[in-house]
Amino acid sequence: MTETSVKDIEQQLIAEVQRGNSQAFRPLVEKYWGLVNSIISKYIKCRETADDICQEAFIAAFAHLASYRNTCRFSPWLVKIAVNKALEHIRRESRAVFVDFDLDFVISSVPTPEDAFEQKDFFDQCLTGLPEHLQIMFILRHGADLSYEEMAQVFDVPVGTVKSLMFRIRGQLKTLIESRDRDHKVLSSEGLE
Amino acid sequence: MQHMCLTPEKIQEYLDNALPHQEKQDVSAHLASCSQCHSEAQEYSRLFSAATSSAKKQMQNAYSRASVDAIMHRLPGARTADQFLNSDKPVPAKFPFKLNWFWIPTMAVVILLIIFNHTKSVPDSELPKMPVPQFSLLENSVEVVIGEPPPHARTIIKPGIEVKLDSKTMILVGVAKHKFKFTPGSVFVINNNEVELTSGDAEFVMVGDHENFKVKTPLVTVVPIGTSFGVAVKSWGVKVDLKKGRVDLESFTGNHQNLETGQTLYVGADGNFSADIPQPPAHTSPDNSSRQQPANSQPTGTTDSPAKLIDSF
Numbered sequence: 177m178t179e180t181s182v183k184d185i186e187q188q189l190i191a192e193v194q195r196g197n198s199q200a201f202r203p204l205v206e207k208y209w210g211l212v213n214s215i216i217s218k219y220i221k222c223r224e225t226a227d228d229i230c231q232e233a234f235i236a237a238f239a240h241l242a243s244y245r246n247t248c249r250f251s252p253w254l255v256k257i258a259v260n261k262a263l264e265h266i267r268r269e270s271r272a273v274f275v276d277f278d279l280d281f282v283i284s285s286v287p288t289p290e291d292a293f294e295q296k297d298f299f300d301q302c303l304t305g306l307p308e309h310l311q312i313m314f315i316l317r318h319g320a321d322l323s324y325e326e327m328a329q330v331f332d333v334p335v336g337t338v339k340s341l342m343f344r345i346r347g348q349l350k351t352l353i354e355s356r357d358r359d360h361k362v363l364s365s366e367g368l369e
Numbered sequence: 370m371q372h373m374c375l376t377p378e379k380i381q382e383y384l385d386n387a388l389p390h391q392e393k394q395d396v397s398a399h400l401a402s403c404s405q406c407h408s409e410a411q412e413y414s415r416l417f418s419a420a421t422s423s424a425k426k427q428m429q430n431a432y433s434r435a436s437v438d439a440i441m442h443r444l445p446g447a448r449t450a451d452q453f454l455n456s457d458k459p460v461p462a463k464f465p466f467k468l469n470w471f472w473i474p475t476m477a478v479v480i481l482l483i484i485f486n487h488t489k490s491v492p493d494s495e496l497p498k499m500p501v502p503q504f505s506l507l508e509n510s511v512e513v514v515i516g517e518p519p520p521h522a523r524t525i526i527k528p529g530i531e532v533k534l535d536s537k538t539m540i541l542v543g544v545a546k547h548k549f550k551f552t553p554g555s556v557f558v559i560n561n562n563e564v565e566l567t568s569g570d571a572e573f574v575m576v577g578d579h580e581n582f583k584v585k586t587p588l589v590t591v592v593p594i595g596t597s598f599g600v601a602v603k604s605w606g607v608k609v610d611l612k613k614g615r616v617d618l619e620s621f622t623g624n625h626q627n628l629e630t631g632q633t634l635y636v637g638a639d640g641n642f643s644a645d646i647p648q649p650p651a652h653t654s655p656d657n658s659s660r661q662q663p664a665n666s667q668p669t670g671t672t673d674s675p676a677k678l679i680d681s682f
Contacts, residue, residue, distance in 0.1 A: 185587050199441070202437060205440055214430060299420070314420055318425075343381055354412065
């Protein structure tokens with residue numbers, strides 16, 4: 177159901193806003209705050225500033241709702257605005273914006289299996305070692321269920337680049353997790369003896 | 370056999386549900402017959418689960434009311450998005466000219482009263498944590514009526530974590546003497562003292578203290594006062610029916626309505642209440658939306674659903 181019903185309600189709310197009922201925007205803000213905040217927080221570590229940029233992103237989304245067409249989903253459209261707002265901010269702050277999609281440099285910074293005991297912690301640690309845009313890709317793919325094509329639109333890169341990045345990172349993570357699990361099994365069996 | 374039949378990329382595309390229909394079926398058939406590929410797919414599936422769990426956790430950062438209010442206050446209000454984009458100057462207030470001199474001192478008095486009576490605003494990061502009310506949904510227990518709930522919702526519903534029930538699963542959630550019934554297909558989140566029902570049907574029986582308890586849906590918030598009531602989130606809006614007691618409803622537009630015992634109210638996408646099922650907007654999007662039901666279609670009630678077979682309350 178549910179996904180279509182939610183989408184229908186969402187489209188109705190957007191239509192309401194486009195007709196001039198700005199109050200209809202509130203449920204959209206409440207629904208997507210977590211997603212937008214998680215993305216912006218990857219670029220902006222200060223929580224207060226991240227919250228401010230979140231607000232800017234939603235206000236910009238409202239301002240541009242006239243140009244939104246429901247031929248594409250709302251969440252990728254909103255995410256693109258959020259990413260742009262975050263990048264605008266850090267450029268204003270004169271920080272270098274690292275958007276290099278070179279993986280080899282990145283993979284060397286992934287922690288070793290010994291660095292974390294809990295697999296969940298280990299996985300989270302692996303992710304936090306990645307550049308922001310790759311962490312965001314994981315959130316978008318696995319948290320917000322964006323397709324490869326939608327993610328490519330968010331970052332203005334070819335679909336092939338998104339796929340290549342995701343496949344390689346996942347392959348590395350899988351190898352690390354398997355290696356970690358093997359090591360832990362060995363440690364456990366030795367402990368029993 | 371040394372080599373895998375499916376590449377890791379193909380397996381990931383399959384798990385991402387990114388393959389065309391026929392190719393997906395071919396891969397599915399292969400996985401059913403090839404133990405090596407099946408094992409590889411299982412490893413990736415574990416990785417995907419960990420990734421999903423991690424991503425959902427990161428997205429759980431709840432909004433603060435102050436942040437949302439700040440956004441809403443900065444919106445242009447009655448102006449359309451087009452006017453907002455194109456206007457260089459603010460839209461003038463539409464007070465009748467002759468009343469200006471009456472309204473200015475009146476507003477000044479109101480503003481002063483608000484300043485004196487409002488608590489000092491603090492940055493979001495310093496907002497005190499809400500005191501845990503005596504009534505809390507954190508101590509809950511799950512009773513599976515039929516089907517199989519997701520692993521994280523089999524014995525207890527953890528706060529802030531979305532629960533999606535499949536079409537064959539129904540559960541009861543007990544909190545003290547209160548009982549909630551979530552029907553197949555419903556999607557909800559339990560927070561400290563509220564239930565967020567994103568879609569589907571749920572019924573609530575409140576017995577005893579339930580101060581500050583609310584049921585929130587995309588369109589309306591239900592505040593029960595000693596009641597038994599049902600909430601259904603549908604594609605055309607929200608239906609609230611009251612079996613016992615009284616509820617206060619507040620739509621997202623700020624409209625309020627009380628519901629009396631035996632009464633059913635509907636909330637449309639425009640935030641208005643009515644005794645009839647809301648009509649879909651006249652100019653629906655050119656997309657498929659054949660899912661928007663015609664006016665005389667029955668709401669997906671519980672006439673034929675398994676819910677009727679269960680008389681647990």
